[in-house]
Amino acid sequence: MEAVVQPDWCPQITNQLDEFYGITQGELRGNEDCLYLNIYAPSGTPPPEGWPVMVWLHGGANIWGRASQYDGSILAEEQDLVVVIPQYRIGPLGALSTPALRESPQDPHDVSPNFGLLDAVAALEWVEDNIGVFGGDTARVTLFGESSGAIATLGLHVSPLTQTLFQGAIAQSGVPISISVDRAENGGSGTKNPSSQVIDSWFPENPAHDGDDLRTLPLDTIFDAYRPNDEVNFSVPSMIEDGIVIPDAGVFETLASPNGFDNRPLMIGSNRDEAKLFFGFDEEFTGSLAGIPFIRDRQFYDTFTSALSRTWRVTGVVEPTEQLIDDAFDGLYTYQFDWDEEGYYLIVDVSRLLGATHIIEVPFVFGTFDNFFGDASAMIYHARNEARRLELSAQMMSYWAQFAYTGAPGRGRNGNLPLWQSAASVLGPETMILDTSWDGGLRMSADDDSLEDIMSDLSGSGAINAEEKCRTAMEMNQVFGLAAPELAAFAQQLCSNT
Incomplete structure (x- = not known):
């Protein structure tokens, strides 16, 4: 059969x-x-x-x-x-x-x-x-x-x-x-x-x-x-x-x-x-012209997803x-x-939008x-x-x-x-x-990255403003807070500056 x-x-x-x-x-x-x-x-x-x-x-x-x-x-x-x-x-x-x-x-x-x-x-x-x-x-x-x-x-x-x-x-x-x-x-x-x-x-x-x-x-x-x-x-x-x-x-x-x-x-x-799949088509980060997606703010998008x-x-x-x-x-x-290696699709830089x-x-x-x-x-x-x-x-x-x-x-x-x-x-x-x-x-x-390195890089970043840093830290805690409880205090710290 x-x-x-x-x-x-x-x-x-x-x-x-x-x-x-x-x-x-x-x-x-x-x-x-x-x-x-x-x-x-x-x-x-x-x-x-x-x-x-x-x-x-x-x-x-x-x-x-x-x-x-x-x-x-x-x-x-x-x-x-x-x-x-x-x-x-x-x-x-x-x-x-x-x-x-x-x-x-x-x-x-x-x-x-x-x-x-x-x-x-x-x-x-x-x-x-x-x-x-x-x-x-x-x-x-x-x-x-x-x-x-x-x-x-x-x-x-x-x-x-x-x-x-x-x-x-x-x-x-x-x-x-x-x-x-x-x-x-x-x-x-x-x-x-x-x-x-x-x-x-x-x-x-x-x-x-x-x-x-x-x-x-x-x-x-x-x-x-x-x-x-x-x-x-x-x-x-x-x-x-x-x-x-x-x-x-x-x-x-x-x-x-x-x-x-x-x-x-x-x-x-x-x-x-990893994160680009979830935000590459999110209206907060990307828009669309005639069905073609574009990144609204490249520095914020890159920093946030990284x-x-x-x-x-x-x-x-x-x-x-x-x-x-x-x-x-x-x-x-x-x-x-x-x-x-997606490269460009029409005018979209898919390697940047999605990457790996x-x-x-x-x-x-x-x-x-x-x-x-x-x-x-x-x-x-x-x-x-x-x-x-x-x-x-x-x-x-x-x-x-x-x-x-x-x-x-x-x-x-x-x-x-x-x-x-x-x-x-x-x-x-x-x-x-x-x-x-x-x-x-x-x-x-x-393979030696650490949460301390990530938090330090985000805190000291000159590519995005305080509100964007707060938004990034909040999302980090929302998604990974169960695995990394210290992210809650980090988000609170960054958001207190906004």
Whole structure:
């Protein structure tokens, strides 16, 4: 029987990125019958031991995304891997902490509020039981993901439920953030949409609701509560410290503790210009003439996005790396993706507008660029950068595959790439720069940025005014305050000068 039809999405509200595919933002789409996975396997005969398996967790801020956005066929075929892309519940269906559900579990794991993570665990268990039919080797399973998928990957890397389900992990553009059950339910420290507040809005006339009441709520009722003021973006927790899926100590503390994840190999990295995806089409920073975007204030845009992107890297890569090196962990590999060869599209400097932005590395990992950004793809991936882009993609797939085969990226599958050293193999953390030969190529580089450096640079910047510094610091705290609590005082300090 052929299985070539993409599964229904898990329920989600469409956003601005969907407009690149001609889909109106703000619509509730999807079906609760969505827990399916896509499998891509090489066309040849597997070796006796089987092919390594890579299980991909998609990104999307834990509120958006689906398996159909990713095509694992080229990665599987060219690198002799089995690639598995599961869907998992997202939004309020994926993470909701409430005593009502804990008091009436239908399954022992129902006392956990991390339903989306449990879906990922179930996918890994399915792989363990069934992937041999597709030529996969259950002794070489790598979990990898991007953005919220990378956050989930880091959470599952330290989860007591997954210790035998995969042997290594790759986290692309993730930050090891988790919150307590109390904060998820009652708010505090900038937590949006605490579950007690949302659930009260679902049952304004029934404060004595129980688990069955929650389980039978219509999707419209559930999702409408998250958009009274904003039809597109809302926030739910990515990982809740429940002591079941996520350790009580939290993801960062567990990751940083000796043998907190059985010392399984880990690759983590970020893109140089992560923040530009989120502000390159924001009306505060950019305008549009006849549909062509332009940057309103280049100095403010550059300073703002640089500060956020650097903070993303420090909290997601540099600080975890330093902690793991202190714990004498040798199986850590880090990278920074630097490709920014979009060039000009008509009169738009796309290299400046987007550069090495968030999610832009994903097609390089999968080896397929067709329509990844929908209508915007022609601005980013085109004939002028194709040759070098495909070369870098082949190199990255080779490194990722070698990690799946051996637990270390080494010199890639063919042994002909620059040696990707462990971050602990030299004095101080080091990282692999991923770029084309046109702009320095593959190379190891120092990775010594810090929050102190970022805050000092922003405070002393002469490129922007006091109000713009305050705006930048506030956004840094809003996005990364859970990972870096000192940003709150920094924002307060800069904003007191306005």
